Amino acid sequence: MPKRLxxxxxxxxxxxRASIRTAHTKPKENQVNFVNYIHEEFGKYRNLPRKDFTTIEHLLRVGNKKIATFSHPELTNIH
Incomplete structure (x- = not known):
């Protein structure tokens, strides 16, 4: 039985998932840059303790702001 989240x-x-969906709205040739950036950002905090609620909540707020920024159509590439 799968563990409940x-x-x-x-x-x-x-x-x-929202980040990946946003990356797929970008030009085809630049999507890989966005996806790599997303993987790197999430990978940085992979070993963050589950009980570190304040840090996780902060990172969620920052992540949502980044998605809002990246979803602008003027932004076509990320380095």
Missing amino acids: SGLQKEVLHLY
Whole structure:
């Protein structure tokens, strides 16, 4: 039986999926740059303790702001 996810884990997963969806709205040749950036950003905090709620909540807020920025059509590439 699969392990149930907490509310915070669901939010992180939602943020990750939304980030990938946003990356796929960008020009085809630049999508890989966005996806790599997303993987790097999430990978930085892969070993963050599950009980570190304040840090996770902060990172969720920052991540949502980044998605809002990246979703602008003027932004076509990321380095």
